Amino acid sequence: MKEAYTPTSDFAEEISRHPSGEGINKCVQCGICTASCMVATYENKYRPRKLIQKILLGAREEVLKSELPWLCMTCRMCEERCQEDVSIAEIFHAVREIAAKEGHIPNAFKKTVETVLKDGWLLKDSYSDMTMDDREELGLNPELDWNNAFPKKLKEVYYQEGTK
Amino acid sequence: MKEYVLYTGCTTPVRLPSYEASVKAVLEKLGISIVEMADANCCGAQYVESTSHKAFLAMSGRILAIAEKMGLDILAICGACSGSLKTVKHELDHDEELRKEVNDLLKEEGLEYTGKIQVKHLLQIFNEDIGYDAIKSAVIRPYHGVRLAAHYGCHVTRPYEIVQVDDPQNPTIIDHIIELAGGTAVDYTGKTRCCGGPMLAMDEGVATKIGLDKIRNVREAKADGIVTACVFCDIQLTSVQFDESVESSERIPVLTLPQFLGKAIGIDEDSLGIEFNKISPNGIMEV
Numbered sequence: 001m002k003e004a005y006t007p008t009s010d011f012a013e014e015i016s017r018h019p020s021g022e023g024i025n026k027c028v029q030c031g032i033c034t035a036s037c038m039v040a041t042y043e044n045k046y047r048p049r050k051l052i053q054k055i056l057l058g059a060r061e062e063v064l065k066s067e068l069p070w071l072c073m074t075c076r077m078c079e080e081r082c083q084e085d086v087s088i089a090e091i092f093h094a095v096r097e098i099a100a101k102e103g104h105i106p107n108a109f110k111k112t113v114e115t116v117l118k119d120g121w122l123l124k125d126s127y128s129d130m131t132m133d134d135r136e137e138l139g140l141n142p143e144l145d146w147n148n149a150f151p152k153k154l155k156e157v158y159y160q161e162g163t164k
Numbered sequence: 165m166k167e168y169v170l171y172t173g174c175t176t177p178v179r180l181p182s183y184e185a186s187v188k189a190v191l192e193k194l195g196i197s198i199v200e201m202a203d204a205n206c207c208g209a210q211y212v213e214s215t216s217h218k219a220f221l222a223m224s225g226r227i228l229a230i231a232e233k234m235g236l237d238i239l240a241i242c243g244a245c246s247g248s249l250k251t252v253k254h255e256l257d258h259d260e261e262l263r264k265e266v267n268d269l270l271k272e273e274g275l276e277y278t279g280k281i282q283v284k285h286l287l288q289i290f291n292e293d294i295g296y297d298a299i300k301s302a303v304i305r306p307y308h309g310v311r312l313a314a315h316y317g318c319h320v321t322r323p324y325e326i327v328q329v330d331d332p333q334n335p336t337i338i339d340h341i342i343e344l345a346g347g348t349a350v351d352y353t354g355k356t357r358c359c360g361g362p363m364l365a366m367d368e369g370v371a372t373k374i375g376l377d378k379i380r381n382v383r384e385a386k387a388d389g390i391v392t393a394c395v396f397c398d399i400q401l402t403s404v405q406f407d408e409s410v411e412s413s414e415r416i417p418v419l420t421l422p423q424f425l426g427k428a429i430g431i432d433e434d435s436l437g438i439e440f441n442k443i444s445p446n447g448i449m450e451v
Contacts, residue, residue, distance in 0.1 A: 020217070038358050042373040070214070071366055075318035075358035080332055087323070093214060100215040108365040112211040117219075121206040122174035131178055138185040138437050144177055147203045150226055153269065154212075158219040 009058025014098070021094030026084045027052050033078035033088050039071055046071050048078060048088050055095070069095040070106050117155040120148030166293050167197040168239035168284070169231050171249065174206050176242060176395045182437025183395055186422035187241055187286060189435045193426075194294045194302060198239065201230055207252075209244035209319075210362060218265065224252035225266040228283070229275035237282040239289060243394035246285040247319035247327060253283055254326050285320055285329050286421070287337045287393050299344050302429040306346025310448050312424070313350050313387035314338035315378070315401060317394030318358050332356070338391055338421055345428035352385035354378060361400035375404030382416060389417045389448045391424050402442050417445035424448075 008025060015021035033048040034040050040047055046068055054063050063069065074089040082088075099105065105113075116122055124146070132142040176184050188198055206212075208223035227249060231238045240246035256263045257279045267276050284292070290299065316335045324332045333356065339349035360374030378401065382390055392398040398420055405415045419441070426436040427449055438445065 038360065038374045038377065039363060039370060041377070042370045043367065067366070071363070071370075073318070073358050073360070073362035074210070075362070076322040077318070077357060080322060080356075093217070096214040097217055105215060106366065109211055109214060112365065113215050116206045116208070116212060123178045127178050131181070134440065135177070135181050138181050138440075139435070140177070140181055140185055141200070145202050145204075146174075147205045147226075150269075150273070151205050151223065154216075154219045154222050157269065158216040158222075 009056060011058045011060040011063070012056050014060075015055055015091060015094050018094035018098070020087075020090040020097070023084075023086045024052065024055060024091050027056065027086045028084055029053060029056075030083070032081050032083070033086075036078045036081050038075070038077070039073060043071065048072070052086075052088065052091065055091070063095060064099040064102060065104050067106050069099070070109060113159075117151045117159065118148065119146065120151045121146040165195055165197050167199065167236055168289070169201050169234050169236040170198050170239050170241070171201050171204060171207075171227055171231075171245060173240070173242040173245040173395065175399070179399055180395050180420075182423065182440040183241065183398065183420045186420060186426050186431075186436040187239075189431050190422040190426045190429065191239075191289065191294075193429055193431060194298060196289060196293060199234070199236065201227070201234075201238075204230060207245045207248040209248040210365075213248065218262075220248070221252050221255060221262055222266050222269050224248045225256055225263075225277050226270060226275065228253055228256070228281065229267075229270050229277040231281045232277055233275060235281075237284060239284055239286065241286045241393075241395065243285075243317035243319035243396060246283065249283040250327050253279075285327070285393070287316075287320065287329050290341060290421075291330075291337050296340060296344060299341060299425070299429075303345055304430045305428055307428060307448070308346060310347045310389065311350045311385075311387045312342045312347045312448075313352050313382040313385060313390050314342060314355070315359065315390055315392050315397055316356065317392065317397045318356075320394055321356070338393060341421065341425055342391060345425055347424075350385045350387050352387065353381040355381075359397040359400040360404070361396040364400070371400070372404050372407055375400050376407065376409070379405060379410070379416060383414070387416065389419055389424075389445060391419055391421050393421050405443060415443045417441065417443045417448060419445050419448070 069092040208220040213220040342349040360371040363371035
């Protein structure tokens with residue numbers, strides 16, 4: 001009988017088959033996630049409960065094209081409080097990865113991924129002579145040694161034709 | 165003497181080198197030996213993690229494999245990095261197929277991850293390796309009459325099932341060390357809430373509001389300073405206080421835990437990089 005009361009959809013099933021999204025069908029829409037969320041406190045358009053509801057109801061295109069799943073800070077405060085053991089952070093990781101495969105990545109994420117895969121780390125362009133001097137003054141090695149060959153290889157393997 | 169390989173992450177060496185310096189100075193003084201990791205890459209947190217889970221496993225997996233080749237456990241000092249490395253370790257330790265896929269990519273460099281090494285965040289080194297008794301006996305210049313608010317960092321303490329650092333609802337390690345160093349640890353509203361840092365890329369305005377929310381709560385608890393254990397939190401809680409809504413006289417100094425503890429165990433301020441702090445903590449340090 002329990003199944004009869006569980007809202008679900010093809011999209012919810014798709015998410016639940018993803019390694020990060022398996023908990024989605026346990027959500028009872030109580031809203032403690034939204035109540036716990038600092039992003040929701042300061043951004044009215046972001047309501048994690050509502051986003052999960054849209055997934056459960058099967059609003060696939062709307063969710064994948066939206067920037068909202070990318071606003072989760074993955075702070076996991078909601079997941080700490082969720083009585084049904086649902087991880088919103090993990091579910092939104094699943095949503096993001098599916099969205100990325102279909103070409104919907106917010107620019108801020110796209111640019112940073114490109115930088116990391118090209119340079120091997122985030123801040124190559126920010127590493128100035130001034131910071132080098134600071135490091136020397138602190139007795140730290142001024143020569144930062146980052147590998148970019150491996151991340152470049154990952155770009156070939158996992159990010160061709162958008163992403164795999 | 166226990167030895168660790170330090171994974172600095174991308175941000176600390178550039179944006180907060182005083183954190184790196186003070187970690188090294190304090191741990192060395194407390195009997196932990198640190199070696200650096202050569203030829204590392206970004207752990208892949210947040211950005212790669214969100215767009216290709218397998219690329220994320222490979223990026224953090226390579227760091228785990230380098231440590232394994234060195235035969236050393238990893239010390240991570242950034243919340244995002246420690247969270248990523250522990251999450252990926254957990255996944256690779258429990259999924260042979262994924263481990264094989266990562267190891268196939270690592271083969272040409274002569275690297276392999278088999279699960280032999282552990283990943284610890286700085287707070288675990290203090291709590292599990294050094295211990296409160298040893299910290300207490302090392303304090304030779306205790307603080308007097310200063311009130312400090314501990315900020316733990318979301319990715320340092322959550323999810324507990326994987327990171328296993330401290331009670332995620334009521335963390336105590338930083339508070340305990342504040343007290344051992346002679347300070348008063350103050351409780352405040354929203355202690356385990358996020359600093360807002362992970363929101364910077366998508367919406368700086370919202371990120372700043374979240375950070376300032378915490379600053380307001382810390383101020384209401386009449387704290388003289390904030391003590392952090394994550395590079396992003398430290399930078400975020402500092403930089404939001406340069407928002408035009410905050411009077412310069414109202415700014416609350418932010419110290420990394422090793423800076424705060426370092427002074428009490430007799431390390432000079434230059435070695436801790438105190439002069440690099442953007443909000444001067446002199447009011448705390450000179451008490």
